[in-house]
Amino acid sequence: MSTRKVIENYYEYLNNGFAQGDLSKWVGIFAEDFVMDEQLAGRQEGVQPMAILADKMLEGYTKWIMHLRKVLVEGDQAFVLWEVEATTSNGVDINTKGANYYRVKNDKVVYLSNYHDSVPFNTDVAFTSMRT
Template identity: 40%
Template structure:
């Protein structure tokens, strides 16, 4: 897959909730700088984290609004609409940066407003 196809698959699989195949888009030695989870190194670490994702959300959609691809890099502006298992709604604007090598995501970073995600942590001190 080329970079655009990888990025399109990233959103398609996420929106289908197919987290196993979504994780397969990442290189075994991938690095992700995730704004809420911190630095995640290795595809199997990511896979382990994503196993719990369906327990957090009753619905989740990350819809791309603007995609820029240049060679092995991409930036995507998207919008997340989600509902927690407890019924709280989340609406957030997001920017993801991707580096793709040999058809796999080797590095990814995301940037978004963290305030909507506070519903996941009921402790207001955190």
């Protein structure tokens, strides 16, 4: 599978899975040795933190849609500009833009870093914790 297809699947699995209340397919796109440098949660290693994040997202948000705005792919790397529309479980709307950098290997995401305005995700307003 191409890097572009893995990235397209990432967003399809996230958006459709959230709408269906089951993010297991999205979690399945991450490699067992996955590493993420997440702007709010810091460095996360392994697929387990993503499973925790998936559960927390389903609890903490009533709406979560990520729109792809631009995808640039070179070999096993991708850079994505996105926009998110979300509503927290306490009714706060979040709309912001950001960028993600990915590395893909064997049809799995092995590395992800993200960059976005953190103000809309203020912990007083929105869920941000990846820890149990």
